Amino acid sequence: MLFNSGQFLLFFPAVILLYYIIPAKHSVARRVFLLAASYYFYMCWNARYGLLILGATAVTYAAARLLSKTESPRKKKHIMIGGLCIVFAALAYFKYTNFLLENAERLLQSVAPGASVPRFDILLPVGISFFTFQAAGYLIDVYRGQTPAETDFVRYALFVSFFPQLVAGPIERSRNLLGQLDCTNRFDYDRLRTGFLMMLQGYFMKIVIADRASVFVDTVFGSPDNLAGSLYIAAVTVFTFQIYCDFCGYSLIAIGAARILGVDLMQNFNAPYHGISVRDYWRRWHISLSTWFRDYVYIPLGGSRGGKVKYYRNLMITFLLSGLWHGASWNYVVWGGLNGFYQVLEGLTDSFLHGKTGQKPDPARMGTGRKLFGTVRTFLAIDFAFIFFRARGLKDAMRILRQIFRAPQWAAVSAPGLYEYGLGRPDWILLILSLVLLMALDSVLNRGKDPADLVLNRPLPVRIILYALCITLILLFGIWGNAYDAHSFIYFQF
Amino acid sequence: MKMNGKLKKFICVLAVIALTAVNLAVLNYALRDDYAYSRYQPFMDHSEDIDVVFIGSSRVVNSVNPMQLWHDYGITSYNFGNSAFGIENSYWSFRLSLRHHIPKIAVLDVFGASRPETDKLQLGLAHNGLDMYPLSLEKVRAVRAIYADPADQLELLFPFSVFHNRWSGLTLASFLPSGKPPVTDTNGFEFFYAREGSVPQPQIPENETLDRDNPPLGCRYIPEFIDLCRENGITPVLMFIPHEVEPERQREANTARLIAKEKDVVFWDLREDGFFNDLTDSADPNTHLNPIGAAKVTGALGERLSAGADGISAADHRGEAGYERWDALYDTYRQNLKTAICAEDSYERLLLRLADDGFGAYFLTFQGYEPGPEEQALIDVIPHNYGFESGNEAENPENCDLRVYVYDTETSEELKIFSFRRMTSEDTNLPLNENE
Known part of the structure; x- marks a missing residue:
């Protein structure tokens, strides 16, 4: 179900x-x-x-x-x-x-x-x-x-x-x-309304954003032809948001549903694309799995004890296993390996820049420009790794990479050519606006506040209108019903 | 105090649900499939004086003209046909309509009786026959009876579940009645302005029927229709609209004849009247009739109903008090036909329009133009053909091949002069160029 x-x-x-x-x-x-x-x-x-x-x-x-x-x-x-x-x-x-x-x-x-x-x-x-x-x-x-x-x-x-x-x-x-x-x-009425709000956000992320994004992503990645490299760049970028909205959306529905039943499940995502390093990203992305691997694989292997080499080895083993957990295919292993490698690289860079301890300065004291640089760099790295995650196999990933580097053909990602891949202009506008809204909600979360308070702190009549409006807009703009194929959640396959 | 708090929360939840329902109702109105509403609105608004309803597929839609029945016979009727409707769809749509009005006579075209199951194409078109009925237990029963897939049932019970994908087409006008298309002025009838001959079909004997032991879905619903009519005091009639149809369709007619005999109802097989001419009456091969064929079918039905053939009789209400709206409706219909004929740009469609008794035409030819055999056949059925003559070349400044003068026969008013030119000078049988 x-x-x-x-x-x-x-x-x-x-x-x-x-x-x-x-x-x-x-x-x-x-x-x-x-x-x-x-x-x-x-x-x-x-x-x-x-x-x-x-x-x-x-x-x-x-x-x-x-x-x-x-x-x-x-x-x-x-x-x-x-x-x-x-x-x-x-x-x-x-x-x-x-x-x-x-x-x-x-x-x-x-x-x-x-x-x-x-x-x-x-x-x-x-x-x-x-x-x-x-x-x-x-x-x-x-x-x-x-x-x-x-x-x-x-x-x-x-x-x-x-x-x-x-x-x-x-x-x-x-x-x-x-x-x-x-x-x-x-x-508990309060649990009902907070749980319901989480479910609403989950449905918004899943059926308005993720399922809409998947139309474009599936069309590009499913094409038997070698398309312009820039289209693959666009598709993998959209996929980066799709998988986040798909999985985080599922988690929010799950957490919200459990909350209504009186159970508090752990937070699974914490504004991951606001991460200022890959390591930071992994503290925010699929937290329940990352901490599982931390507690039951990484730490038993020795964690960061026993010197840098062992630390990096343990990190790589953990992420390679995490890749394999996601799917029985080498492209997932490469994806996991890349994420481990990024962190090794960050560790080495930090050691070089910040001396023996390799400790970065406290993010709270970092300037906006530096944070932004870190966020963009991290997003690009994660985005690149997702090519391996989304491709139909290692060979397919290599084919896509060749297209990206050999034939980017940037004109392919401009209108109206872009509209030939499943999403028309109105859908693109809706998708982009929805992502802007989502990133705004995530930035509230990133500041340690609960986005639900944006609704819950309003006067009662406003809250009632907002609830009804949110449901209506999700039903209006969502990808559901017979006119669309109902999309399963990506992470079900894992 | 505690109760008050609980009550307040309960009211809040209800308010959210109610407001959402209102929002969805408004959106449902804005996004709905207007075709169904456009066709059935006159029935939903004014069904109280309708004596006869015609039920069936698109063959009925294109064949029975209630406006002609009113004008020529004074019979009040509604065309309840629907594109791609199987008899099961027709049955349930008709059954739902009985909540609004119970007619005296219901005539079912048995075309489609051999259909084994309801398919996806019909799902899309089923909206046309169901969406205008409000959600009710009867509608739930109807949808569940026709479609097994819960997703399909959801789509038909809550059309918003499928039409919400039209959100990008929403404008302010979508929310306003003025932004909706005008309702039909023909009580459900639609002209099919085309002409294409049929593929000749082998004729099978009358004793060849559909499988009666294991009847197809459509066939099973014929007795259901008869029973439904009788339960509601309606006189049921089965009919078969003439056309050059395939053997399986002929079996449908043969089966209906048997069922009619078994259930003691009337079966009008209009093929027996012998008026069908494939060269002029067919809109497309083996299925639909064009306006010429429709006028013939409607005339045949009108004759039967007004003469009380087989004990089936519909009253002539012309001139009766309380039926003034029918005259007004007919006037609108005629006015719209006039407007449409004046805007016509195709010669073939113009000839089809001229088959209407309300129009007359005079033809002038130039540059040695002579009609081809199919064109001549269409000209021959024009009821008011005032002549087909060669014109004076000196009076042909626009260098056309054919000039058609169209008149309103009731007022003798000249409506428009059309000029046409051959597409090639060598072949007179080719369609002519558009009116210039």
């Missing part, structure tokens, strides 16, 4: 209504209801994959319970590794089997030309990377003693499958989410 489907617009109000109709004192009934709703939400895609979540839930629940009853550190380690192996094996099977077979075939062909390795017909379950990482994170937390093993299976199953964040995050930590799943909360 997509957040931007009519089905969800019926499902979600029904869930809110029924959830709050069940008295708060019957918290078990509420949990069972939310669990059933979450499984229904997920099984709308493919009922059989409900078993997959159930399996991951059962394995990590049992492993954590075993951990809590085991004293021996060695045994504990074995239990944790065993549990992780099982859940990651499922992820590996569904996501990486054909990638491995494809690479094995290439290797084989270098020795025996014409050799082939058969592939499996595997359909990647929606959101498998997200719930697997969430369950794995819980098991590691229990192993580390950072969180107690959950005894209530229903509560734990709800933690793994809580529908707002089930298929594309935020990847929650047990420390934050499990405790909130008591389901004893009463209906």
Whole structure:
């Protein structure tokens, strides 16, 4: 079930209504209801994959319970590794089997030309990377003693499958989410309005900006011809905003929906394109995944301890793995590698410019010009890396790069030629205006303020008008309904 | 105090919902597909005195002219046909219309009875027959009965869900009644000004029918239509509009004949009247009729209805008190026809327009011009042809090949003189150049 489907617009109000109709004192009934709703939400895609979540839930629940009853550190380690192996094996099977077979075939062909390795017909379950990482994170937390093993299976199953964040995050930590799943909360009007506002912003980002941008991006990247390099530059720039609006939009809808149900999910994006360095960008982009990799990969590898070389090595390993998490294809690995490399480069530059410590000056004390320079430089670097992310493979990315450098043909990105790639003039104007509005909201967020206050601090009649106007404009300008193809969220595939 | 706070919040939520609904209603009005409203507004506004409705596909739209029925027979009628409508679409659109008005007689063209299912093309055109009806449980039933896909159902129940993609075309005029196209002056009838002969079709015997054991979707709705009419005290009639149609269409007619016999209703197979001339009456191959064909079909229906053929009779309301609006409607219709004929720039379309009893024409030819056989056939059916003569070359300063003088037969007023020139001097059969 997509957040931007009519089905969800019926499902979600029904869930809110029924959830709050069940008295708060019957918290078990509420949990069972939310669990059933979450499984229904997920099984709308493919009922059989409900078993997959159930399996991951059962394995990590049992492993954590075993951990809590085991004293021996060695045994504990074995239990944790065993549990992780099982859940990651499922992820590996569904996501990486054909990638491995494809690479094995290439290797084989270098020795025996014409050799082939058969592939499996595997359909990647929606959101498998997200719930697997969430369950794995819980098991590691229990192993580390950072969180107690959950005894209530229903509560734990709800933690793994809580529908707002089930298929594309935020990847929650047990420390934050499990405790909130008591389901004893009463209906809170303030939560309703703030959650609703977040959902509205999410829908605006998704169906007004991201889905509109995708029309142009898909047309350019999907073209079988070699188009002008400047068109690819324009398309990847638009894609940079598309993926942000798509994923951040999803996260906002998820966080807003959870908030209405009385659950506070972690922030997943914090004005990422205001980042003044790639490192800063990664503190703002897909925060739940970045911190997951930080806590469960980067720090266990040694983090920044043990000297610069080890630090850079750990950084590169973390980002290469992050690339691989996004997709079983070398272009994602290159994308991850590039993002790691940028940070290595920044580290080296900082060391050169700021002495042994390599510490940059406090951003709060940096001048506007320097900040702007950093922001633009970071955006360009991220934008360039996204060529590898959006291309249909490594070869395709290289073809696009060749076009960009060999045949930019700048005239191709001027009107009216630009209007031949799916978006007419009115759509371009709307897209640009929407992006300006979004960047303005992000700059409010960047200053540490909540953009929702722009609405919430107004007098009641103005607020009512603003709510109604926002809904109306999103419905008017959004890409939805039979006239358009409903677009899935990009991150569902990961 | 606590209750007041809750009540206030509840009212706030309701206010947001209400304001959003108002906004969407306004936008829905501005973005709606005006065609449906333009065609059906007269019915929605003044349906109380309509005795006969004609239901079916675009074949009905282009074949039955309620204005001619009024003028020639005093019959009050409405053309409820719709492009690409299967019988299932026609049935539900008609059923919804009964909430506004129950006519005395409903005539269903059975063309489309062989259609196995409702397709996507019809989805787009289904708006024409459904959008003007307000949202109701009956409309929900109609949409659910015709379309299985929830996305399609959503589109038809809330047209804004699809028409919001027209936002870039919004202007201030879109929100104002004056910015909307004028409503039809023909009670649903549309002229199809074209002429193209049909591909000859093999004729099948009358006993060849559609599969009765497992009838196609369209066929299943014919008995439903008959039952619906009877439940509402309406006299149902089945008909088949003449044309050179494919064997499958002939099976539709044969099946309708059987159903009519089984259900004891009248079936008017207008092919039996023998008036159809493919050379002059067909707008496109094997399907639609042009104004010449339409005038013949309407005349045949008018004769039957006024004579009480097969016990089906519609009253002549001409001159009756309370029917003055029909005269006014007809006057508007005639005035619009005059305006349209004066603006005509195609010779062939002009000939088709001249098939109307209200116009007459006199032809003067120059430079040895002689009409080709198809053109001659069209000239031959002009009811008021005042002559076709060679003109004096000295009186041809514009160097044309043909001059047509068009008159209003009721007032004898000369409406316009048209001059045409051959596209090539060698071939008189080629269409002539546009009026200069």
